[in-house]
Amino acid sequence: MPSNAEPAPVSAKPPVTLREVAAAAGVSVATASKALNGQGRMTVETRERIRETARRLGFRPNSLAQSLLRKRSFTVGLLTNDTYGRFSLPLMAGVSDALVDKGVSVFLCNVEDDQRLGQLHVEAMLDKRVDGIIATGKRIDRHLPVDLSNLRIPVVYAFTQPDPGAVGLVSDDAGGARLAVEHFLRLGRRRIAHVSGPASFAVVHARAKAWRDVLKENGLAVSEPLLGAWSEGWGHEAVEKLFGKAGRDGWPDAVFCGNDQIARGVIDALRERGIRVPDDVGVIGFDNWEIVAEATRPPLTSVDMNLSTLGREAGLALLSLVDGQPAAPGIRKLPCRLVVRQSCGGPPE
Amino acid sequence: MPSNAEPAPVSAKPPVTLREVAAAAGVSVATASKALNGQGRMTVETRERIRETARRLGFRPNSLAQSLLRKRSFTVGLLTNDTYGRFSLPLMAGVSDALVDKGVSVFLCNVEDDQRLGQLHVEAMLDKRVDGIIATGKRIDRHLPVDLSNLRIPVVYAFTQPDPGAVGLVSDDAGGARLAVEHFLRLGRRRIAHVSGPASFAVVHARAKAWRDVLKENGLAVSEPLLGAWSEGWGHEAVEKLFGKAGRDGWPDAVFCGNDQIARGVIDALRERGIRVPDDVGVIGFDNWEIVAEATRPPLTSVDMNLSTLGREAGLALLSLVDGQPAAPGIRKLPCRLVVRQSCGGPPE
DNA sequence: CGGCCCTGAGAAAACCTTTTCCCAACCCGC
DNA sequence: GCGGGTTGGGAAAAGGTTTTCTCAGGGCCG
Structure with missing residues (x-):
C-alpha cells in the first residue's frame, strides 16, 4: 500500500x-x-x-577515483592500543589536526593488545591503500601487537617502541625530569626525593637517572628512588617511607613524582600528616593530567609531555615520508614542558 | 654520484x-x-x-576500485569534539570494534568546537565517499558545530544532541540515577542527598528528577538538589553545606553525586570531618571513571553509562541504515549499570 | 603564399575491479 | 543428424578521474 x-x-x-x-x-x-x-x-x-x-x-x-589513479589515497592509519588511557587522545588529536589541513584523513584503529585485531586493522588499511601508518601506544617501551616491518608504505612510531631502522617519536623523559629537578633547585630545595612507578617501565629508569644526574651535577647527595605503582595509594605509602622516620632534619624538602596520580597521593598524605605543601615540601608530578593536577590542593606543578605536539610532529613526519623525503631513522625525542602551578612555592626568602 | x-x-x-x-x-x-x-x-x-x-x-x-564500483566505501566518519575528555574514547573504541569485523573502517574527525574544522572534516568525508557518519560529543545536550542535516548519507548521533528526525543514542541518565537511589534504599538509607553539576547541563536535571521521583515513590522527604560544578572542589563545598549545620540528626545518610569527581571531593571532605564512609554516609558517583573511582577511599560505587556499548550500538545502527534498513528516528536511551564498590556498605544490621 | 609553430581543446588510455551479456562447445533426446 | 539446453569461460562496459597524445586552426615569418 x-x-x-x-x-x-x-x-x-x-x-x-x-x-x-x-x-x-x-x-x-x-x-x-x-x-x-x-x-x-x-x-x-x-x-x-x-x-x-x-x-x-x-x-x-570523487576521492576514490582520484586515489585509484594517483596511487595516493590521502589517508593514513592510526594504530593505538591505548583506548582507555589518557595518552592517546591528545596524541590522536594532534595527528588529526596536523593532517586535516593537508587533506589527509585518519583511520582510527583500536587494536587493544590483540594480535588478531591488529592483523585485521593492518590488512584493512593496506586494502584501503592508506599512504602510511602511525603506530601509537600507551607505553613508550612496548611494541604494538602487530608487525609493521615490511609494509611497502611508510610507518612512523609515536609514543611506542619503534622497529629497528624505523622512525620513532617519543617524549624526552630525561629532559622532562631535568626540568622538574632543576626547577626545585632554582627554588632552593636541596633534599629532593623521587617517587615513581614500577621498575618494569623504561621511563621510570630514564627519569630516575636524570633526577640523579642533576643532583650529582649540583653536588647534592643522591639516594635511591622509590619505585612502586602508578597510583595514589603508592604515593601515600611513599610518604610513609619518606616522612615516617622521626627527625624532621632527614626529611626531603621536595618530592618529584613519576606521575600525577602518585603526586596526588603524596600531597594528600602530606596534608594528613600536617606537612605543608609547598611551604615544607614542594611536589612536582609528571604527565600534566590537568584534571588531576588542578584538583590537588594546592594545584600541582607538573611536567607536560606535549603529546599533541608529538602527534602533530608524527603526522608531519609521516607526510614527508609519504612524499618521498627520506627521514633519518631512529628515535627523535621531543622536549617536555614544565607547567608551574602552586605545589612548589616561590623561592625561599 | x-x-x-x-x-x-x-x-x-x-x-x-x-x-x-x-x-x-x-x-x-x-x-x-x-x-x-x-x-x-x-x-x-x-x-x-x-x-x-x-x-x-x-x-x-584494491578497496578503492571496489568502492568506486559498488558505491560503498566501507568507511564511516566519526565526528567528535571531545578530544580531551574521557567520554569519547570508550565510545570511539566501541564504534571501531563494532565495525572492524564487518570490514568497515572509521575516520577519526576531531572538530573541537570549531566550525571551520567541522566543515573541513565533513567535506573530506563526503569526498571520500564515506557510507555514513557518526556524530559524537562531550555533552548529550549540545550540538556539534556542524550541519549534518541534508547529507544524502545516513547519520547517527551518539552522546550528543541529534538533529530533529535523526536517530540518536544516549545513555539513560534517569535510569542510571534510579539505579543509584534504589541501591541506597535497598541498603536501608533514607536521607539521600543529591550533589550535581551546573544547572546548564540537561543531564543534571534528568538525574535530579529521577532522584526525586524515586524518593517520592517511596514516600520519603524530598529536598532540593545541590547544583554546582563538576569538580572535587564543589564536592567539598557541598559537604560543608550538607554537614555543616549542627545536629547529626538532620544529616543525610547517603549522597548521590552527579559525577565521580564530585564524589571524590565529597568522600575526602567527609573523611576530613571524621564522618565515616560508608558507615555513616554512603556515596555513589556517576560515570564510573575507573581511575577515580578506584582511588577514592573507600573505592567508589558508581553508575557506568556503558559508553563502549553505546558506541557499538551506534556503529551497528549506522550500518543497518547504510544497508537501507529504515530506523525509527528519535532518541534511543541505553541503560546504565551500577558498579558496586565499597562506598555504600552493606545493608544495615 | 607556404611552412612552421603555437594555441586551445578533445579522444582515449589508464587506474582496478565487478557484472552483464555473450559465445562456443558439448551433451542429450528425438 | 539436428535443435535445444547446459556448461565453462571471456569480452566489454561501468565507475570517475587524470594525463598523455593528437589534432585542427590560426598567426607569423620568410
Missing part, C-alpha cells in the same frame, strides 16, 4: 560528476578536469566558465 | 592486481574475479587453481 504523503527522501540523488559538469559547460571531461586543476591550456573564459559551472552544480571530485 | 651499495628499498613493488593473478592462472580477469568472489560458473578445478594462484601471489583486492 503506497503511502501518498511520504516526505521527500533525504536526497538520494547521487553526487555530481565531472562528466556532468563538462556537459553543462559544453566541454569534454578532459578539459573540465584540467580547468579545475589549473592544468592544461585554454582561454581564461573557458576555464572560468567551467569553474563557475562546477561551483553552481556543487561539484566535488 | 650513484651509490653502489644501496640497501634494497623497503619494497617499492606495487601490490598484486587481479590482472596479474588472472594472467598467472591463465584465465581472464572476469573469471578470476568470479572465482575469488564465489560468483559465476566454472569447474571446481579452475576455481581452486585461481584461488591458489591468488594466495600464492598474495593478492588483495
Whole structure:
C-alpha cells in the first residue's frame, strides 16, 4: 500500500560528476578536469566558465577515483592500543589536526593488545591503500601487537617502541625530569626525593637517572628512588617511607613524582600528616593530567609531555615520508614542558 | 654520484592486481574475479587453481576500485569534539570494534568546537565517499558545530544532541540515577542527598528528577538538589553545606553525586570531618571513571553509562541504515549499570 | 603564399575491479 | 543428424578521474 504523503527522501540523488559538469559547460571531461586543476591550456573564459559551472552544480571530485589513479589515497592509519588511557587522545588529536589541513584523513584503529585485531586493522588499511601508518601506544617501551616491518608504505612510531631502522617519536623523559629537578633547585630545595612507578617501565629508569644526574651535577647527595605503582595509594605509602622516620632534619624538602596520580597521593598524605605543601615540601608530578593536577590542593606543578605536539610532529613526519623525503631513522625525542602551578612555592626568602 | 651499495628499498613493488593473478592462472580477469568472489560458473578445478594462484601471489583486492564500483566505501566518519575528555574514547573504541569485523573502517574527525574544522572534516568525508557518519560529543545536550542535516548519507548521533528526525543514542541518565537511589534504599538509607553539576547541563536535571521521583515513590522527604560544578572542589563545598549545620540528626545518610569527581571531593571532605564512609554516609558517583573511582577511599560505587556499548550500538545502527534498513528516528536511551564498590556498605544490621 | 609553430581543446588510455551479456562447445533426446 | 539446453569461460562496459597524445586552426615569418 503506497503511502501518498511520504516526505521527500533525504536526497538520494547521487553526487555530481565531472562528466556532468563538462556537459553543462559544453566541454569534454578532459578539459573540465584540467580547468579545475589549473592544468592544461585554454582561454581564461573557458576555464572560468567551467569553474563557475562546477561551483553552481556543487561539484566535488570523487576521492576514490582520484586515489585509484594517483596511487595516493590521502589517508593514513592510526594504530593505538591505548583506548582507555589518557595518552592517546591528545596524541590522536594532534595527528588529526596536523593532517586535516593537508587533506589527509585518519583511520582510527583500536587494536587493544590483540594480535588478531591488529592483523585485521593492518590488512584493512593496506586494502584501503592508506599512504602510511602511525603506530601509537600507551607505553613508550612496548611494541604494538602487530608487525609493521615490511609494509611497502611508510610507518612512523609515536609514543611506542619503534622497529629497528624505523622512525620513532617519543617524549624526552630525561629532559622532562631535568626540568622538574632543576626547577626545585632554582627554588632552593636541596633534599629532593623521587617517587615513581614500577621498575618494569623504561621511563621510570630514564627519569630516575636524570633526577640523579642533576643532583650529582649540583653536588647534592643522591639516594635511591622509590619505585612502586602508578597510583595514589603508592604515593601515600611513599610518604610513609619518606616522612615516617622521626627527625624532621632527614626529611626531603621536595618530592618529584613519576606521575600525577602518585603526586596526588603524596600531597594528600602530606596534608594528613600536617606537612605543608609547598611551604615544607614542594611536589612536582609528571604527565600534566590537568584534571588531576588542578584538583590537588594546592594545584600541582607538573611536567607536560606535549603529546599533541608529538602527534602533530608524527603526522608531519609521516607526510614527508609519504612524499618521498627520506627521514633519518631512529628515535627523535621531543622536549617536555614544565607547567608551574602552586605545589612548589616561590623561592625561599 | 650513484651509490653502489644501496640497501634494497623497503619494497617499492606495487601490490598484486587481479590482472596479474588472472594472467598467472591463465584465465581472464572476469573469471578470476568470479572465482575469488564465489560468483559465476566454472569447474571446481579452475576455481581452486585461481584461488591458489591468488594466495600464492598474495593478492588483495584494491578497496578503492571496489568502492568506486559498488558505491560503498566501507568507511564511516566519526565526528567528535571531545578530544580531551574521557567520554569519547570508550565510545570511539566501541564504534571501531563494532565495525572492524564487518570490514568497515572509521575516520577519526576531531572538530573541537570549531566550525571551520567541522566543515573541513565533513567535506573530506563526503569526498571520500564515506557510507555514513557518526556524530559524537562531550555533552548529550549540545550540538556539534556542524550541519549534518541534508547529507544524502545516513547519520547517527551518539552522546550528543541529534538533529530533529535523526536517530540518536544516549545513555539513560534517569535510569542510571534510579539505579543509584534504589541501591541506597535497598541498603536501608533514607536521607539521600543529591550533589550535581551546573544547572546548564540537561543531564543534571534528568538525574535530579529521577532522584526525586524515586524518593517520592517511596514516600520519603524530598529536598532540593545541590547544583554546582563538576569538580572535587564543589564536592567539598557541598559537604560543608550538607554537614555543616549542627545536629547529626538532620544529616543525610547517603549522597548521590552527579559525577565521580564530585564524589571524590565529597568522600575526602567527609573523611576530613571524621564522618565515616560508608558507615555513616554512603556515596555513589556517576560515570564510573575507573581511575577515580578506584582511588577514592573507600573505592567508589558508581553508575557506568556503558559508553563502549553505546558506541557499538551506534556503529551497528549506522550500518543497518547504510544497508537501507529504515530506523525509527528519535532518541534511543541505553541503560546504565551500577558498579558496586565499597562506598555504600552493606545493608544495615 | 607556404611552412612552421603555437594555441586551445578533445579522444582515449589508464587506474582496478565487478557484472552483464555473450559465445562456443558439448551433451542429450528425438 | 539436428535443435535445444547446459556448461565453462571471456569480452566489454561501468565507475570517475587524470594525463598523455593528437589534432585542427590560426598567426607569423620568410
